[in-house]
Amino acid sequence: MIEKDIDEQIKWAKINADVLRSMENPRRAYWITFFICIAMMACAVTAEIYQYNTGMGVTNLNNPHMWDMYIATFVFWIGMSHSGTLLSAILHIIHADWRKPIYRFAEAMTTFSLMTAGFFPMIHLGRVWNLYWVLPYVSDRGHWPNFRSPLVWDAFAISTYLSASMLFLFIGMIPDLAICRDNARGWRRKIYTVLSLGWVGSDRQWRNFRKTYLLMACFLIPLAVSVHSIVSSDFAMSIMPGWHVTSFPPYFVAGALYSGCAAIITLFVMLRYYFRFEEYMTVAIMEKTAKLTFAIAMVWTYLNLIEFASTWYGHDIYAKELLIAKATGPYAWIFWTMLFCGMVVPFALAVEKFRRHMPTMFVVSLLLNLSMYFERWMIVAPTLSMAHDPHQWYIEWPSIVQWAIVFGSFGWFGLLFLVFVKVFPSVSMYEVKEMVFHRRRLVNENAAKEYSRRASDRKGAGGTPELKGA
Amino acid sequence: MSKRYRIKALFSDFEEAFAALSDIRHSKVPGVSIDDVKLNSPIEHPEIEEVLGERPVHIPKLTLAGATFGLVFGFLFLASAQATFLVQPQGGKPVIPLPSNFVLVYEMLIFFGVWTTFFAFLFMSGLFRKRGNLYSEKVSLDQIGVIVEADEAQRDKLKSLFKTHKSLEIREEEIQ
Known part of the structure; x- marks a missing residue:
């Protein structure tokens, strides 16, 4: 028997009540996580102040390791941002309605991941105050930024993606903000009144809303692909061994979708527990998310193997030497952990028993993202350690300052996310109502068809129709 | 009456x-x-x-207009900025490089398309009115x-x- 994604008999008033209640009284675990995130952020702020006052030397960033953990983390967070695009935009276009109870927090993840990623180029610069140099403006000498540079492309792409994903998140929330407005009191009511923009659910508003949301989704999908392709260009446009790889853009996009899906599973389990969302974030929806993640994991695995094979059979001796060094050198434990967690662990997602067990899914999703983080590290660091000039070969590990800032970035992301789910509905109420409405109608239609089929069978047999619970 | x-x-x-x-x-x-x-x-x-x-629903027409504007503006903006390099030696590279400009024009197309869609939605949906x-x-x-x-x-x-x-x-x- 096929398990239902959601109970279609659930009352609409209950949907409103459950989601609105989640914004009022989460479990204690929510507050514990909240304060842990603040503590993590405090670590990062302290480290950044120290780095700012002392200089970049405290990070261990030095020739040839000019890029390191900061850039790996930047790529990681950009990748994470693909969750919302996948779950919301792609599944919206293909009418996969099981996404409806979980897409809101995935969209929020997209926005907050980008906001977190945006910090790293600034931190990495050292001279934070010169960040505006990448913006397209003319300097007092009449010079513009170098538009041929992938770093400038990054600035364009990420700012476009950030603004588009924020608008996508906001537009999708307007009907829910109107529900919040109608049910809230005090300061919350004032905020929701402003943010809901006078939404009354008129047919004109819904018609425009439907079209707008679809158009935004259509823009967001190629945008997401372009953003991570451009991030891959930061590496692939160079001639460094291990970076100058044709398959980098799809490899990056697959990795991004992979880490985004894994993060959705992590947050799915957490929100389900914190807000008692068992009726909305159901096991059936988790199963579908897990299967999707498994499929993407296999794509990522394939692209990894392709990259290894093309390096192995290619004629670039530097790239081949680097590949051997990755598997046998000082970074080998990271390399093999990455491969194990990214290629072997996802097979747990193919086992139904594991897919239906939330704690297992939580651990698996963390391992998958560990693999994705290591993947980014393995892209950035080994190439710099073993570039073309053997005189420059040097292994360098990040200092505690880098660790603290990276650690804190997870706190910052967590904090933004936790504040969001407390202030805004983390489950889309109107979309869940639609899902329930259409499924209920489908059940009734099927029951009516079954009834008429049995009736005609009985008539043929000369009896009277009988149907229980039609 | x-x-x-x-x-x-x-x-x-x-x-x-x-x-x-x-x-x-x-x-x-x-x-x-x-x-x-x-x-x-x-x-x-x-x-x-x-x-x-x-x-x-007129939003798609405005979206198309916005995206087209992004495309044209993006290219003209980049080309005019790069044209300032005409006075400098380019070492054989084109002054207005089409492949790299394509990436940025693509982003600008989406940027203007998205924002136009958003503003079109705001102004064409009868928002910002008293609920009555x-x-x-x-x-x-x-x-x-x-x-x-x-x-x-x-x-x-x-x-x-x-x-x-x-x-x-x-x-x-x-x-x-």
Whole structure:
């Protein structure tokens, strides 16, 4: 028997009540996580102040390791941002309605991941105050930024993606903000009144809303692909061994979708527990998310193997030497952990028993993202350690300052996310109502068809129709 | 001159609301046209909206305009910025490199397309208005509202039509 994604008999008033209640009284675990995130952020702020006052030397960033953990983390967070695009935009276009109870927090993840990623180029610069140099403006000498540079492309792409994903998140929330407005009191009511923009659910508003949301989704999908392709260009446009790889853009996009899906599973389990969302974030929806993640994991695995094979059979001796060094050198434990967690662990997602067990899914999703983080590290660091000039070969590990800032970035992301789910509905109420409405109608239609089929069978047999619970 | 009213009926049964709209569409209430009808619904409801007839949405045209502007502006902006390098030696590289500009123009196309869509949605959806006396919070919960503008002569007929279709509540206001 096929398990239902959601109970279609659930009352609409209950949907409103459950989601609105989640914004009022989460479990204690929510507050514990909240304060842990603040503590993590405090670590990062302290480290950044120290780095700012002392200089970049405290990070261990030095020739040839000019890029390191900061850039790996930047790529990681950009990748994470693909969750919302996948779950919301792609599944919206293909009418996969099981996404409806979980897409809101995935969209929020997209926005907050980008906001977190945006910090790293600034931190990495050292001279934070010169960040505006990448913006397209003319300097007092009449010079513009170098538009041929992938770093400038990054600035364009990420700012476009950030603004588009924020608008996508906001537009999708307007009907829910109107529900919040109608049910809230005090300061919350004032905020929701402003943010809901006078939404009354008129047919004109819904018609425009439907079209707008679809158009935004259509823009967001190629945008997401372009953003991570451009991030891959930061590496692939160079001639460094291990970076100058044709398959980098799809490899990056697959990795991004992979880490985004894994993060959705992590947050799915957490929100389900914190807000008692068992009726909305159901096991059936988790199963579908897990299967999707498994499929993407296999794509990522394939692209990894392709990259290894093309390096192995290619004629670039530097790239081949680097590949051997990755598997046998000082970074080998990271390399093999990455491969194990990214290629072997996802097979747990193919086992139904594991897919239906939330704690297992939580651990698996963390391992998958560990693999994705290591993947980014393995892209950035080994190439710099073993570039073309053997005189420059040097292994360098990040200092505690880098660790603290990276650690804190997870706190910052967590904090933004936790504040969001407390202030805004983390489950889309109107979309869940639609899902329930259409499924209920489908059940009734099927029951009516079954009834008429049995009736005609009985008539043929000369009896009277009988149907229980039609 | 007869007074004109705005009458709103709330239904909990969507099929009944659909039937009431069909009756109006088929001129069961003389003098009231389907064009005078508006809906308030808690969910997207394309099936019920079909009864209202074809009502155009102009947002895609504006989106196309915005995206086209992004494309043209993006290219001209980059090309004019790069043209300042005409006075400098380029070492054989093109002054206006098309492959790298393509990436940025693509981003600008999306950037302007997205923002135009957003502003078009804001201005074409009848937002930023007072909700009015007829607004019911139940519409954001689980009821559907049918609003009709009609003359005094049709007021009672409309109300009885709504009652026939089991409306839960009827509200009205005089249009100034």
